[in-house]
């Protein structure tokens with residue numbers, strides 16, 4: 001099912017939670033809605049679900065306008081943050097419940113529920129009550145219940161946020177596996193950029209109700225179209241350096257200049273940590289801090305309010321307090337106006 005949002009807005013009394021959102025989510029893809037707290041992620045998901053009516057714009061499923069349809073009529077499955085399982089029912093009864101509500105014959109409902117339980121690998125737990133399940137198992141029940149009526153769209157609202165770090169990793173792989181097995185169009189809300197980058201076909205990045213970029217993960221990382229995107233994506237964070245455009249020439253702090261079609265202005269030059277390297281030329285900085293992160297060594301140079309982070313190459317040694325030169329290649333620098341808009345080189 002292709003999902004299209006056309007100029008969708010949601011205004012609460014004095015807040016615009018979502019502002020003129022237009023985007024098309026291709027059939028069969030897993031799309032994450034990503035962004036900081038309060039940016040409008042859940043509101044967008046609730047509008048897709050039919051739990052909120054947009055104050056403006058329209059929502060189409062496979063080209064059909066569903067803006068006014070109730071949640072039951074939309075053919076969606078939804079999993080909430082807290083799973084919302086029925087505590088007095090067993091796993092099997094929980095999964096069967098949506099079928100029961102739609103008057104599916106008991107034997108058929110049971111078969112279908114068991115099939116779903118097998119898909120999410122909880123068919124050995126059918127007689128348990130939710131209170132006797134781990135967080136990850138409860139999550140699987142919620143997913144099975146959301147899928148049991150074979151919806152064409154699956155909506156997930158921060159489904160992993162109540163799980164510990166290890167289980168989050170397992171469950172996100174599980175969600176991806178199930179989504180790909182069923183080829184179901186899936187919208188996944190998260191505020192965790194690493195989670196979004198790893199699980200998604202595409203990411204819809206929002207800030208303050210606005211769409212910042214809708215793109216494949218690689219492009220959000222390598223080709224951010226706004227400084228907000230560059231900063232929000234990536235850990236350790238992207239580095240910034242002051243630069244200036246004078247007479248169509250960008251002056252960089254790395255000792256080279258680049259021709260550019262843009263008016264005179266001060267700019268921010270951004271470089272990912274893995275694209276900064278030790279050199280004999282470039283930015284002269286002092287080493288503040290050296291930290292091992294797994295197999296990598298992260299170096300922090302510069303002053304407290306102007307830090308640069310990068311990784312050592314194999315065989316390189318460095319001491320705290322040492323003066324070094326940091327360099328970045330022209331192909332790896334991204335340039336932003338002071339307003340945050342990208343300047344393409």
Ligand code: ATP
Nearest residue numbers: 012015016017036037038039040041042043044191
């Ligand atoms: P979080 O990651 O914290 O869950 P979010 O990105 O999902 O945040 P939303 O829950 O969509 O953000 O909220 C977007 C904005 O709309 C926020 O400023 C929020 O306070 C406001 N908002 C959300 N729901 C309502 C409501 N029912 N009434 C009034 N304001 C609301």
